[in-house]
Every structure is written in C-alpha cells, then in structure tokens.
Amino acid sequence: MSELKIALVHAGQREERQVTTGTKAWEPFQDQPDVIAARVNGALKDLAYELQDGDEVEGVAIDSADGHDILRHSAAHVMAQAVQDLFPEAKLGIGPPVRDGFYYDFDVPTPFVPEDLEKIETRMRKIIKEGQRFSRRVTTDADALDELKDEPYKIELIGLKGSGKSDDAAEGASVEVGAGELTIYDNVRRDGEVAWSDLCRGPHLPTTKRIPAFRLMRTAAAYWRGDEKNKQLQRIYGTAWESKEALEEHLHRLEEAEKRDHRKLGRDLDLYSFPDELGSGLAVFHPKGGVIKREMEDYVRRRHIEEGFQYVGTPHISKEGTFHLSGHLPYYADGMFPPMELEGANYYLKAMNCPMHNLIFRSRGRSYRELPLRLFEFGGVYRYEKSGVVHGLTRVRGMTQDDSHSYITPEQADAEIKHLLDFCLSLLRDFGIDDFYLELSTRDDSKPDKFVGTDEDWATATAVLQQAAEESGLELVADPGGAAFYGPKISVQARDAIGRTWQLSTIQYDFNQPKGFDLEYQAADGTRQQPVMIHSAKFGSIERFLGVLVEHYAGAFPPWLAPVQVQGIPIAERHVDYLYDVARQLQKAGIRVEVDESDDRMQKKIRNAQLQKVPFMMIAGDDDVAAGAVSFRYRDGHQDNGVSVEDAIARVVAAVESREQV
Template sequence: MPAEITVHVAGSERSVTEGTTYGDLFEGDRSVLVARVGGELRDLHVPAADGEVVEPVTAAEQDGLDVLRHSAAHVLAQAVQELHPDAKLGIGPPIRDGFYYDFDVETPFTPEDLKALEKTMQRIVNEGQTFRRREVSDDDAAHELAAEPYKIELIGLKGGAAEDAAEGAGVEVGGAQLTIYDNVRRDGSVAWGDLCRGPHVPTTKVLGNAFKLMRSAAAYWRGSEKNPQLQRVYGTAWPTKDELKAYLDRLAEAEKRDHRKLGAELDLYSFPDELGSGMAVFHPKGGVIKREMEDYVRRRHIEEGFQYVGTPHISKAGLFHTSGHLPYYADTMFPPMEMEHAEYRLKAMNCPMHNLIFRSRGRSYRELPMRLFEFGSVYRFEKSGVVHGLTRVRAMTQDDSHSYVTPEQAPAEIEHLLRFVTGLLKDFGLDDYYFEISTRATEGEKKDKFIGSDEQWEAATAVLRDTAAQFGVDLVEDPGGAAFYGPKISVQARDAIGRTWQMSTIQYDFNQPHRFGLEYQAADGSRQEPVMIHSAKFGSIERFIGVLVEHYAGAFPVWLSPVQALGVPVAEEFDDYLRGVLDQMRGHGIRTELDASDDRFPKKIRNASKAKVPYVLIAGEDDRSAGAVSFRYRDGSQKNGVPVAEAIAEIVAAIEDKRQV
C-alpha cells in the first residue's frame, strides 16, 4: 500500500499518498499551469515529495505567462519541422508580450508560411498533446539530436557562454543535467521533442486559440554577426482569446502612434541617411517642441538650485579611463581618434567633465550641495539592430546634472531630485509611474563588473531604497541592473495606452569622486570625499520627445504645440482680417499660422485636423463684422462669435495650464 506523505499547499497541510503529482494537488483548477516548490518551477506531472511547500502558478503572474509562451514556442517549432522537415532548431524563449523561435531554413519565411504554420499549430493544440520531461546524459542527448547542429553546440558549450545563449530558452547546459521534453499524443506516441529545461504547461490544450504568429526576421545565432544567420519567427500567446484581442488592439493603436510615422506627418523631424543611423534632425516645428522643453527644464533646474555649465563634445581618452568608463563602457563609445599623438573620444557621458569643474579649485562644505547642470550632447555607438527613431539614437542631448553632497546630505538630495523628477513628469502629462531600483549583481562574473566595496554598495542602496519608500510609489527590484559605479533609481512612466518607458534616472556614485580625487574641506578642517549623485530628468531630450509624440498621438498640450492657433479664412477676402487677429495673438506669445493656400475651405479644415492644431480660428463676414472669430477645437466641436480679446484670453490660459490638451 502506498505510503503517506505530507505537503503544504496554499497555507494548509495535506496528507496524500506517495506518487501524488503536483497536478493532483490542484485537480479541478485548470488555471494552474505549473507548481512552484522552493522557488523552482516544476511540471504538474512530477510527483510531490514529503515536506514540500507547493504553490500554484497561473498565467496571472509573469512566471506562469512565461511558461505558457515557452510552450507555444515549442508548438511553433514542432509545426515548422512538420512543414519544413529540413529546418534546424535554434532556441525559443519567452519574451515580453510573446515568444520567438530561431530556425535555420533554406529560404526565409513568407506571410503565407506563417499562416500555414498557425494552422498547423492550432491542429497540434487541439490534439491535446502533453509535455513530458526526461533526463538524458550529454552523450545520449548528442546522439539523439545528431541532426541538430545548434543543439549540439549548446550541449558542448561549458560555462557562462552556454548559459547566456540558453537564457530563457529552457536549455540546461554547462555541466547541468540535460533534459528533453517530448510532445506526446493521446495514444502515447511521441510527436516531437526538443532539448529543454522546462517546465511546460500540462497540455497543448491550454493554449486554446489565444496565440498568433506576428512576423519573421533575420537573426544571428547567439546574437553574433560571426555566426550563421537564422530565421526568427515571433509570436504572442495569452491566457484567453479576449486578452489576445486586447493585445492586438494595443498594437494597432501603437502603430497609429508610432513617433517615426507621426514625426513625418507632422513635419517634426527626420532621419536622413546621409547623417548615418541613429541621427535625427529637428525641423522648425519639432524645433519648437525641443526649445520649449529646453527652456522649461533650464528654468526648473535654476529654480531647484542648479548652476548651468558647458563642456566640449570630445576629450582625451584618458579622462574616461580616470572615470572608469573605459574599459567598462568601451563597446558603446565611438572608436578613438588619433590627434597630436594622443587618443581622443567623442563624449558618451558628461559626468567626468563635471568632475573637472568641481576639482578646478578648493571646495568647502559650505558650498555643498553643489549642483551642476548642462544640456550635454553625447554620442553612443548603439548597435544598428537596436537603433529606433528618437527612442534609441546615437547622438542625443541630455539634461544632465550632478549633485556633489556630503554623505549626510545624500538622502535629502535624492528626495529633492525625486520630487523634481516626478513634478516634471506630471507637467508633461506622465503622472502614472513607478520606481525601479537597480542594484549590483551579487555573485559570479557579473559581480566583477561593478567597482566598490560591499559596504559602499549596501549603504548606497539602502539610501536609495529608504528615500524612495517615502513617496508611496511601487518600488520594483532590478538586481544586477546598476551602473558599474553605483546603484540607481529610475522612474518608469506608463503612457496613454499602458506601455512603460524608462524616463528619469538618479544614480548614487561613491566611485568617481575617489577616482578623480575630489575633496571638500569639512567643518573640522579635514579633507573629505563628496558623494556624487547623477540625475537626468528627461533622460535624453530626443527620447522624451519620441515618448511624448506617442503618448499624445501627436496632439500635444497647448503649451507644447508647434502651432497653437491656425487661422482658416472662409474665403480669401477674410485673409487680411484674420492675419490681423493672429498678429494680436503673437503679441501675447501665441504661436500662430495663417492658411492662405489656394485649397478650398473644407480641405483647409481637414488639413488643420490632420496637423492636430489645438485651436483653429475661422473667420467669415459675421466674425469680421463683430470683431470676433469662431473656434474649432481638436475634438471637432465649435464655438462661434468669440470676441478677439476673449479668444486671446482663452488660448493664453490654456498655454499657462500645462495639462490642457
């Protein structure tokens, strides 16, 4: 007779017979996809052990959603090899909002291929195949997967390179126990198998009809251009059909809001090929937005006690060795230039030069906090595959600032900066946000990428965490995501359609002051090192503009709109009258334009709507006779016969109210 064992499930103790699986513990609850035991995810078909604490994992949490999507990737790979038997398998991890799988195929996939693959996937899903795990030796795995060169490579890799290659893809490498997952039909026959560490959902039925293949693209094996180029198929999977539909609707809305598309339609900026990848030029209307942002943030910095400084775009490379950025940051800096027997670098960050300003003369504790700020143009050699419009560029302008404080002043300064940052975001209509704290990796090779002692990191991290807690905002952990010189807090803002963007950052730096020999004279006459706190409120102006374009779908608040009032005469005879009204408005600081084109009046109104101008001023005979204008708003509503003085007052009030759209 089977022995009894004790397990702890959902806070209660249960006695069950030996051999009871995790799935048995949650029988009847189809929402449970895998079990969590001691922090490890396990398949539901695995038997429970005596004394274990078992938690159910559903698609309502990220772990469960990742398992669902990784299982969908397996179904995709099975479908590919059914329709393309010569296809060789790469890896297939879950990613944000979906999954992908890499394949070595003779010809790239077409949209018609993806439709056929979706159809085959749906058949596999409907069959209700189960995922079954089995442990294999390295030799057995290599023999079984002899026709899969990329899997063989993963098996043969040892150490960190293999782990990085397989991260998230479900492959155990580097000396760990190898496992293969078989997709098993209801009659017990094996339909397909793949090297994988799992876990997986109990059956393909879980995927239902809530998945979709999105696109295919070329991708180098293991991310290196030295390796073969594979075909990567991207897909998405969700717990329900309704959630899939909602996601596809969000994508459609995001496509309408794409800042690259709107930038061209609204004549804001462009990306000329002649300049090179990741380089933007701002047109006059985009220049208005950029200038308004610069004027705003310059004024706000001065109000917050910062002093404006300026530094060059290029420096001897030794400066960045002193700061520690070389060699840590070398891969994202432009290559060196040789001049006058010295190596120079384009500036990728402003902080080393601000340190030189602090060090230019003796400093007293009475000068601290000392806050330096500039619009610093920096240049970063982002990989071509990640360059994206304004949100990932190679040439950018940062509203970069550095606060030099005593250690005792650091908590108050970080609080001051967080209040500055969150107030700025609210002024730009981004008032849905949370904080993320990025800390040092705690073990292995990754820990060696960070400089400073354990005590310094612990103290700095505690200051950031304790200060952030005062704001009552969600604080998300990002272990290993810190800069090499210290931990940081970033403000993650959600836009109008719920996407999250990393905006402002505040970084605690105890390393650069030491490396530059920065000192101040303390009250007791001793020489002490300051703490340096980095902060960028916009992050980069280019990226912030890109986010704002998508957040507002190009319909900016009145104060940021390149044209705030557009005059549209009913007929040419009213041009002069409306031009005079616009002249009065310009005298009150309102940005105006007159549409004096040959287009007919209805087309002028359509053009104004496409241009997303907040106030369209219409004038006909009734308006001219009354010394008035008619307002047409962005939502299509209209207000007729508004006296010119009232019209000016309304627009001026809207400009002063930064939140008015």
C-alpha cells in the same frame, strides 16, 4: 506512504499542509484552473514536479508575469515543432519568451513568407488540439550531444554551457541550457509517443491544450547569438495570451500603436527625420520639431534651476584617460564609438556626461557647506547601438541627455534621492505622464566581475534607494542584475495612453566615480572626505522622451507644446488681412500662430489643421470682421461662433499658461 509537510503561499499568507510522498505540484491547485506552474522554494517548476518535505509552494497563474513567460515559451516550442513538421530541413536556434510574445530562430534554406506563417499557425492549432504533454527529463552532455547531433546550434549551446559561457551566448540562451543539470523537454502524444523534443531549461505548461490564444506576427532576419559575424537565421515572432479576449486586446493595442508610431507621425507632422546621409540613429529636427524640443528644454532647464541645480556645459569629446578614470572604458567600451587619434592621443565621443561633471567638481577645493552640489546640462552624448536595435527617436546613436549629478555627503543621500525622485515624478506629470511604477536594479552577485565596489558599498547604496522608493508609495519591482557597473539604480517605468510601459527617469547611486577621480571635500572637522555621487536623468534623453510623447499624445500635443498653437482660417481671400492682424496680437501674447491663405476651400483648411493636430482654429468671415470677432474652433471639432478677438486670445493664453491637456 509517509507524510510530508509543505507550506502553501498565497497573497503573502502561508498555510501549513500535510501531503503524502509522491504528491505532485499540481495537486494542491486542482481547484484553481488558472494555475499552470508552481514556484517551489523560489524556483519555477512544472506542475509535474514531485514535492519534497519542507517545500514552500506558490501557484503561478497563467495571467501573471511568470505565467505569461511560461505560456509564451511553451507556444514557442509548439511553433518550432510545427516548423520542423512542415520544413524538416529547418535547424533550431533558440526560442525564448519576450515582452508580450515569443520568437524562435531557424536556419532554413529559404526565408519564410506570409503564406508559410499561415501554414505554421494551422499546424500549431492541430498540435494544441492534440493536448501533447510537456515532459521534462534530465540528460547528460554526452547523451544530449548524441541525441541532438543533427542540430548544430544546440550542439554549440551545450558546448558553451560546458565552457561556462552560456549566459553570454545569446539573448534567451539561458532558457535553453540554464545552469546546473541539462534537461530536454519532450512533447508527448496521448499514446506515449514522443512527437518532438528540444533542449530546454523549462518550466512549461502541463499540455499544449493550455495555450488558449496565440498569433504569429511576423518574420525577421537575426544573426545567431546576436553577432553580425555569425550566420543570419530566420526569426518568427508570435504572441500568446491567457484568453482570446486578452489576445484581441493586445492586437487592438498594436493597431493603436501603429497609428501612433512616432516615426510616421514625425513625417506627417514635419517634426524630424533620419537622413541616410547622416547615418543610422542620427536625427535632425525640423522647425516644428525644433519648437517642441526648445519648449521641453526651456521648461526643464528652468525647473532644474528652481530645484537647486546649476547649469554647466561640457565638450562632446575627451581624451581616453577621462573614461578610464570613470570606469567606462573597462566596463562600457562596447557601447562607445571607436576612438579618434589626434595629436598622438586617443579621443572618444562621450557616451555620458558624468566624467566631465566630476572634473568640474575637482576644479577647485570644495567644502561640506557647498553640498549638495547639483550640476546639470543638456549634454550631447553618443552610443554605439547596433543597427538592428536603432529605432526612430526611442533608440538612437546621438542624443541629448537632461543629465544631472548631485555631489553629497553620505548622510545626505537619503534626502537627496527622495528629492530627486519627487522632482522626476513631478516633471513627468507636467508633461502629462502620470501612471508609473518604480524598478530597483541591483547587482548580480553571480557575476561579480561585471560590477565594481565592495559588498558593503552595494548594500548601503541599495538600502538607501530601496527606502526612498518604498516611501514614495508607488509599486516597486525588483530588477536583480540590472544595475550599472558602478552602483544600483531606481528607474521610473511609465505607462502611456495605451498602456505600454517606457523606462524614463533614472536615479543612480555611485560610489565608484568619486573614488576614481579622487573627489574630495573638506568636512566640518577639517578632514578630507569622499562625496557620494547621485546620477539622475529626468527624461533619459530629449529625443527618446519626445518620441514617447508623440506616441502618448498621438501627435496631438497639449497647447503649450504644440508647434502651431492657433491656425487662422479665412473664409475668403478678403478676410486674410483681418486674420493677420489677429495673428500679430496673438504673437505679442507669445502664441505660435499661422494663417492659411491657400486657395483651398474653408472645409479643407479646417481638415488640414486637424490633420496637423493644431489645438485651436480661428475662423473669420464677413460677420466676424464686422464684429471684431472669430469663430473659435477646438481640435475636437467643438466650435463657438462670434467670440471677440480679445476673448479668443485670452482663451488660448489661459490654455497655454495652465499647461492643460486640451
């Protein structure tokens, strides 16, 4: 056997090591039981991979992001094997890992029922206990077509791979076929018998026994390849984690998330609704929800003006030529509603505000002295989201963007992006969101037809964004291929009160639209130059951010945002007039107040106020009226008796003005 030189990488440190020919990737990590795969020269590999001279090898821990994906994709294979054991007529679709879990699609004669999931889970546990080995083998298209002749959906994926279209086949299709050589994974029993096989790129766990904890969650209908014209399949969702404790924590988070579901709380708190008569993804705000929306907009509008933005307004529709100039129709047409023909021209509902802001910039000559020129509006935009992904306020078809665009010289880009990033983060903190990291979305060089601009444009824009992100001191995560067609972007990924991550603010560097609209400014030397355009949305949309806030606070908004800030509770009917007088004083101080004059007993009135998440209650009885006081009760149940009306009003005003998170 000859000697090979490899480099082991751990926590950014390299260790040169000599191994013999035939050494497998698992061997350097024998004393690290949490390692379930390896990253070899940047590519994920099974632990059975045979190392080559010069390889750079890094262990992949089961609790890492890549480790979770490998664990969950392996669990998806075990689930599919169990399904075909129990339902031999089932045909296989695809089974990728997804955030916090996995799914697999099946073509079955009858939809799955909850009892079926119990049977599948039981069968999965048996497969896991058997310790079947995930074994990779390379095959040819011809051999795979013969071996999988009874699996029509796999046959279709192989055909798409051959046509070069597999990347667009479906979410998760690349997990099945990938690029380059075609591979199949066998689940092999200890006696060497192949128990089950699937077309797959991998990698996988070494054996099924390395799946410590899983749960099947639910079933749903799903169109093959995500196309409504295709057959509807049955999708089973599951989750898998590195330990039973991690699974229990996840299930607890799901329980908490269900309690915080903004759709349910929106109904319970009478904030908003989604009438069927309007159509999917279109919300209406009720008076209480309107209060929150107005407070958000008023505050954000003022903050934009303080940060040097000028407020503008633009229409909801435009002739199609505007969206050709911006590049959206060639690259974003599927996300826009179909055109309306009016007076011999096609008009589109706008899906973004930037083309209109470009027209404002272009409306007259501009000088370098005006730059940065910052335009901002609450613009109503419309996106044609598929009905299957519409979800309450967090995925809508009609939304209000807190949209702004900075027009700058190239030399101003670095400072402007830092300014915008600081602004975004400070604004999120103002609303009680303070745990976040950044994501840098860049171009996918393997799909050049999906992006516009030169390599130099992209390199310059990416470098400026990356530097600003790194200087923020926040964690920076790469998102290759996630850029908009016109330029790279930074997005703020924020964690809510129960640890879920939401994409909120975005900052995008655009060198394309200024060119498309022939935007120019006169430079100091008298020449005409093209500005750089920086898009920034602080919330993304008012609707989505409100949905996030409802879940973050579980409906218990801080006093400054609460629709009703004080609930007056009379102990008896004779105390109603007194509390109405207190309410008038509160209203003069700018406080939103209601008096509960129903026939309910006092304890039920308190309970009702608690259910409505009202921050403060002022309770009045005979002694309070005599003393010019109230019993001052907080949302958490703490109560101070005999508080003077003047002091009670001062407490509320102080809490509202300080924006404290009571």
